[in-house]
Amino acid sequence: LCSLLSVPLDVKLLLTVRYFLQRLSLKGKVKWRSNATDLTELKCPIKWNVQRRCGYRNSLIILDSLLTTFFFLTISFFLSPFTIALHRLILSTFSRMNTNSSDEFFQATNHAEQTFRKMETYLQHKQLCDVLLIAGDHKIPAHRLVLSAVSDYFAAMFTSDVREAKQEEIKMEGVDPEALRSLVHFAYTGVLELKEETIESLLAAACLLQLSQVIQVCCNFLMKQLHPSNCLGIRSFADAQGCVDLLNVAHNYTMEHFLEVIQNQEFLLLPTAEIVKLLSSDDINVPDEETIFQALMMWVRYDVQHRQQDLGVLLAYIRLPLLPPQLLADLENNKMFSDDLECQKLLMEAMKYHLLPERRPMFQSPRTKPRKSTVGALYAVGGMDATKGSTTIEKYDLRTNTWVQVGVMNGRRLQFGVAVIDNKLYVVGGRDGLKTSNMVECYNPISKVWSTMPPMSTHRHGLGIAVLEGPMYAVGGHDGWSYLNTVERWDPQARQWNYVASMSTPRSTMGVTALNGKLFAVGGRDGSSCLRSMECFDPHTNKWSMCAPMAKRRGGVGVATYNNFLYAVGGHDAPASNHCSRLSDCVERYDPKTDTWTTVSSLSVPRDAVGVCLLGDRLYAVGGYDGQSYLNTVESYDAQNNEWTEEVPLNIGRAGACVVVVKLP
Template identity: 70%
Template structure:
């Protein structure tokens, strides 16, 4: 029945005034209803909502489904006949909505045949349309997912994908990856692919890998994200796959071998395992690939011209990059961060034993050597060693000279400490640490006093680049030959660069950033420019600039990229990290540091040899 009005009528026209009936003692309206009925006393409308209406209705519909009552269509999948209700199916599935609300013939058919659909999976999904619940099991989830994709049941598809992600294992990840690709489930594909690359060493022995078609093996081997300790493992994986069916897979060997980074293998490995392998002897392409790899080792001076995807190392094989200390907003960072190239993340891994600024760091026998610097009060000559594995610090014999603003480098075994400032004057002296004798000794001094000097090793020589000598920043460069114990002058840079960062890639030396400012002008502009030195022609060439000007940059080679870490732009200590691609002559930003810092020492500890 219609609900009565709740409006109060306080003002009436003469025609609307009620008649008075003294015998009843109350007023009535013209139509006989009471003007003072209960509904007229309330002030607001109300709306009742049953909290369990939808659940109750669906439960009743489910009962109609189970008891085959009021059904108006039968779905047929194989031998399975499933009576159902068009309205419920259309409400739950975009697929059925399109089928039953259009001009398709199925809209009026009492029976609808679904070709190539699993009957049990269809029943589970029909039941889901009535209940919103479905059971996911390992043995049926893939069939369920593919059927849910067909019926456009997005929520079920997502639930199945999440379930499969939890089931990933080295023995099934390739199958799940291929299945996700077939179904167009991109999130599952990405997760399964990442799992496969992360656990590749565990995936190799499994049947799924051995049964892969050549095209899928090629996709895997082409990935630089494969988590392997060395490129030798990639070659072994290829051989395991080929040997499981040599007759049919021999035709694919040359194509797949081209995806192994042969130039990055040890020469002895190439000679022992590849050059003598009968599979490659009669194949011209394989022979060319082997020759390319041998040339890369025999002619190191030609490596800049021999660059290709095969000379770009996989991310897991380049070692670990460490950013040690530096100046930060708290006037001295003691933290050590490690960069994970595969994950593109920085993580705090250790702390220095105390505050040090403008020190040097080098890697000797897989350990970090921290040399000299200043602690904020005095210049240091002390040397400490950090063992990455045991996470312990030990003290080594000190240098003969206190030095901050020095540069360090490893040349043919010994460690060199170059120039710097002793707290009173700029230095041209150089000391050498003999790791066998465990002692320091002086070698020939540089021709020029240099502090905040860039030091790098290139072609068995030690280079000292730029810096400042007390009166000005320097553009001069000199190199040290350990066999003659002499320093020789090289061509100067185009710009004076104090606080310059230096690194070496493919036979070239790079000078990054820096400044040409007096000590009294700390906020002067910093350089974003980069110069490249060719030792064969003794010339400098300008290459692509960094994104911003900065000095006190930490620079190191990681794989085939030159990494520029942190620095100071005249106002801020930077978290910025950029990687230089020599082939494309361009800089790309990578994950920033957790702590902005300038003058951090950047080193790489390489993976142990296989």
Template identity: 65%
Template sequence: MPTARPIKGEPDVRFSQREASTSEHSISSMASNNSICVDENFKVSKHAENSLKVMETYFQQQQLTDVILVAGTKRIPAHRLVLSAGSEYFAAMFTSSLRESGQNEIELMGVDGDALWALVQYCYTGCIELREDSVETMLGTACLLQLSAVVKACCHFLIKQLHPSNCLGIRMFADTQGCALLLSVAHAYTMDHFMEVIRNQEFLSLSANEVAKLLESEDVNVPSEETIFHALMTWLQHDSENRSKDASKLLSYVKLPLLSPAFIADHIESNEIFKDQRAAQDLVMEALKYHLLPERRPLLQSGRTRPRKATVGLLLAVGGMDANNKGATSIDAFSLRDSAWSHLVDINGRRLQFGAAVVEKKLLVVGGREGLKTLNTVECFEFSSQIWNTLPPMNTHRHGLGVAVLEGPLYAVGGHDGWSFLNTVERWDPAARQWSYVAPMSTQRSTVGVAVLNNKLYAVGGRDGSSCLRTVECYDPHTNKWTSCAPMSQKRGGVGVGVVNGYLYALGGHDASASNPSASRFDCVERYDPKTDTWTMVAPMSAARDAVGVCVLGDRLLAVGGYDGQQYLTLVEAYDPHLNKWQEVAPLKMGRAGPCVVVKNSIGKPQSV
């Protein structure tokens, strides 16, 4: 009698004669005892996996197949059940009333045979090999067959392959396939590496519409708008005969008003490609008007006057008072492109109520106080070498001063010398490397807001010892004279000031005085129009605060940190003068009250040291 063989895929279970007898006796005993109830679950490990392996064997040997897939010259016998279980596309085809549900042979038009074979095999094995020379074909076929796991794997494979020489092609391919993740990553890569991308053949082979999509992006990572223009010219000159018809349209995506008049005259106005194109000349005229009529700039605002995120530089939050009341030593940098803060460098030592500004691509930290000691020292940070140096000290010790750069020199305005409030002003000449006094203000001012508007220096609010001030005065460096301006509607000590689109803004502050030391802090914001010498209230900030850092980043005014009477704030918000609205942006890493400056730096993220 032949020996029984176990069925493939099931456990090999064998009993001896004695075991069988004992088993029968046990079962009989259990059955006779009605008080005993036996429940038992039996499971074979990897049953589903083993079954699928058997089906794969049938697939390889072309046994029990019930459908033939045809792609080009490739004929692939397969099993409808396995295909339907692995692919939503085949499930819909075979379980519906479609004609293909009853056909024994189905032709898939426009499908690569090798890719189809690999993906059908994947339905049996759950494995697939991805290769650089075929991954795009595999991804396109997997999208058709709705094999989401394979689509995801192909996308991640292509993401790892991104390079300046291929990112444009991968980006367009992802767009045509509807692969949102790959499109997003490839687009971000293209924007980040734009300077390298434009040096590759893919860029020169783009259509005019694709070039337009790149040039109009606000996220493109370039050091200046001149780079955008040069990229356009490279593309146009690659095939000028056929591409000149698109020159004016593409030139409209270059922000010409942000280019210098000399650059416009030398590279655009007389350029042969644009010379006979009326639309291009209109764009040139628009840009020149923006430069020649600065008083009309508020009326000439458009998308072409808004700087790209990468060209506005970095906003630096420099030192200031923090929660430990000893003074923050860190300088953190905010990138508008990344919408994030990162640590740049530390100040040498702790100082409070100092001034900070950028002079000749160097950061100067001026005066302030260290504990109870008022300083006149000046520290200079070289962005290129990442090194701190010491510059000659001011003639007067000052904390609570305001600083600003006007036509090259740096001005240190007012403050307190440890004994009295100051109205004196001194100027740092970077060429002569020395400080000298200029005409004093008419009023002593500490915690004063200082800004430059229309080539004049403005001193706004502050404290004079007895109370906070609403008065404002401006300095003309050519006459060396201060003149009074219309006062603000609100007394403001510790006021933040900034200039955007030809207007001066005064933000927050407090109204503490010697007789009333309990300060009320303000969220209100006023705007000064130098043409009419008037102040107007605009939208308030979201929180009342003084000692707020203020600067312009692009075409928006940023209010950074400050003190609300209870705590030092991490709050950062941006004011859009066109919409008269404030919007929160990425908060500081820690609460602080201190100055902020904008740095026009080279392309890339700030380097930590």
């Protein structure tokens, strides 16, 4: 057996098994130990009750024979071949390590370069060339191997069972000859000349030949050449070639520079289908919808004879309800529009939107949705954060969908108010952590300069601020000693503050907003509890009157108006002395026509001291406090679908931030 197996380990294993069986028949405990020097000692105590009877001993002999046969077969057919192979592999490896220890490997650093240089020499002398590319009147020799190594197009052609794989001459239809010659030269040298006059033909040929590296560098070159005079052409070309990155960059450039683009010949020469693509975009950077309408009319008048027939179709992409009423009246009497039934239908829809403002919720459509650039930018000012009071100002741009820090307040303020007059931010009152302020500052978001304004007559924090028909109102709050019901009005012409009628109830941390020519003060705290009540101020009678109360008590409530409704969002409903307030995710909507409140879809999370503002056709709930942390999350409300959607978050968490919209020129 030892001779057959040829492996010492196998023999030792077999002998050990036999020895093990013999020990079983003699002792009650077995200690097994391999004599192999490469194995660890193994002791296996097994209790046996040995009956020293002949019949039992005969059974052990039979068992010994059976197990010996079993292990022999197993080791012979399974263990031995593997062990022999393993031994031979180890011996072979050590043998080579001992005999070839002086072997070396050499790696040529410029081998590929020298090889391709030699191939280029063959090409120049037309040696060993095995294919002739024909483009127009030009015949370009090449080597199939080189072309296949660089171009997926040629690789598929020469390695597949197609006719061209065996042809010596291949016609390249629709390829510019000079562009093809440049790309063949690139295949051998890796060098390519990019010129403004030939870049488009070069890119078109590279797209056909599937030269990804060349496509990328050509697209990058064209991106650098973008200008209002050529961006439309590059955009169309990228679309035709399937260059998605170039198409997106050219499209975004066109949207951003639309006012300059429409002054160029390319715009006037656009086909109707391309005009539709432009007019249907939400991302056009214009100050108002009228600018887009005037651009369309300029395009129509350039070739009025052929383009007037498309006016009804194209006018559907203009958001006519957002045009000034006077312009709509002028268009109704314009023969170009009055003779077209589709135009008349669209004009009537827009006129109804203006004539029946109380029915606007019923008239909502894609044509009533403002474009992103026309709604302005959302500003979040200050608020409580992890540092116990942020001084930063963040701006949200709907077109880029990003929050960016744009300024810093002159000092720490908490529970202040902000209003927008003439596209400037007025920061009013508040407290710095020690004392309550009556200070007013004005921030110009264009120049990013702060200026000091005349102070209020009363020191206030937790006040509400709103603009109504020109003047700005500072409502209620706390003066550091007591809750206030007094109201001051800022006259921008006279540049002074004057008292108006006081509220019926002292209020702090309430929501204040303007709707239908009146000022509304919603909820808040009066020193003993949070309030459900709401009252409104009529500036023409200088009187406050009570309105229907909300379903829930709310302090730290955010308010905003949309489509002639007032929305009360979030807040807390605990007593003023209880700092572990019960926070609310509830949202209620007030209809001034019926003087009733309705509960609508709740916020995704409870938000106390939440900033709420209308941007475009959505209400934005910004930041707040959830009982554990200051939130940087933002969500927006779609009134048509009655649902909240998560938006891009603030850069830092803020509670009590003042959120307003500024429309910059």
